[in-house]
């Protein structure tokens with residue numbers, strides 16, 4: 001007789017691994033099925049010959065992300081402060097400013113010396129944005145007249161109506177593209193309601209980038225998987241889930257498995273690729289067609305030392321350069337190597353991906369690298385042109401992820417289909433950072449949804 005599992009978890013990203021581990025710890029028979037030949041989904045790392053690690057997916061953690069912090073503490077994984085000492089850099093419309101402040105989603109400290117009119121424009125709009133965010137009720141947005149009026153608008157419409165200068169306009173567009181607010185998305189693609197909600201439940205004002213992890217976040221999946229032993233099958237995409245009254249059957253490219261329950265732990269658009277029998281309820285099926293992944297490539301560039309510190313710079317730079325709108329020092333003080341993580345987001349990603357189209361892959365890569373290093377030189381100094389290591393994590397090209405950092409809601413989706421986001425369908429439960437009410441889009445949100453799915457199924461099994 002084939003094993004009949006208590007629960008099959010589909011997807012070995014952070015949310016799926018947490019769900020499976022918790023169920024197994026509670027004494028249930030669990031099987032994890034993962035499409036890729038590796039663990040971790042958007043949580044993936046690599047160690048360089050120098051011993052320095054890099055994270056190709058997520059890397060930062062913040063002080064109020066308590067479920068993810070608890071996981072790190074449980075496995076004895078050490079953290080260190082995100083290095084921010086020194087001047088930050090803004091390059092705006094070709095002019096370079098060094099300043100002591102910070103505005104990753106909210107302004108703090110000394111502002112860059114753009115004109116007072118431009119700064120005031122951005123700050124006045126920021127105050128209106130915060131006031132509007134305060135009108136939302138806690139939790140996932142529910143449909144009412146107020147949320148519907150917000151959900152009808154794109155964030156671009158709000159920006160157009162609330163800023164008058166080029167800098168004010170860019171300030172908000174930059175935030176929705178690069179930091180927080182989920183996505184990243186171009187302002188014209190995302191619902192105003194979604195951006196406001198992201199600001200409430202995953203606020204940059206809570207410093208989600210306060211710390212980095214010694215050895216990288218990419219080490220976490222293997223720790224979770226070690227507890228699962230043989231109950232994890234890699235390279236086995238799930239194709240179909242068939243529910244019966246008292247059980248379900250999960251069909252992969254290599255076999256069929258029976259269980260009482262399933263947790264599908266992945267972004268909604270990937271969950272929508274699986275065939276369900278009976279078919280998903282129409283609202284859920286529609287939702288999975290309407291939550292695109294953000295558009296982001298992450299580039300890791302290593303130098304033999306963090307040269308920017310000798311220039312008095314923090315290694316944190318933002319601006320409307322052609323390719324890189326945000327880059328940050330990601331060097332582990334225990335290795336001495338300098339590492340910059342740089343993000344190519346939104347429409348910039350499409351232009352960057354198309355560089356050298358039609359040429360051979362090596363030349364295309366050379367052109368993409370030249371583009372990235374050119375921007376880093378604009379932010380820091382020409383020393384940026386001579387890295388010892390360069391790697392691209394091209395998430396939109398990834399067949400089993402499809403983008404990053406996370407999925408977002410275009411206009412109208414929250415208020416028409418949002419109720420289907422987390423509702424179980426028969427014996428199928430949903431996990432994944434996109435489903436979280438707190439810290440969606442982050443590791444912490446993934447942990448929370450994995451824990452919640454495991455708790456719900458445990459309650460049914462005992």
Ligand SMILES: Cc1cc2nc3c(=O)[nH]c(=O)nc-3n(C[C@H](O)[C@H](O)[C@H](O)COP(=O)(O)OP(=O)(O)OC[C@H]3O[C@@H](n4cnc5c(N)ncnc54)[C@H](O)[C@@H]3O)c2cc1C
Nearest residue numbers: 011013014015035041042058059060238404432433442443
């Ligand atoms: C570039 C980048 C930077 C980020 N930065 C940060 C950060 O600094 N801090 C932070 O907190 N978060 C960050 N994030 C977000 C964080 O990585 C994610 O929120 C988290 O890892 C998501 O975990 P998950 O389990 O929800 O989904 P995923 O990691 O996407 O896992 C889903 C899994 O399901 C598998 N799968 C898909 N389809 C099937 C199928 N049919 N059958 C079987 N398996 C399937 C996939 O292969 C994948 O392994 C970043 C993400 C990216 C991409």
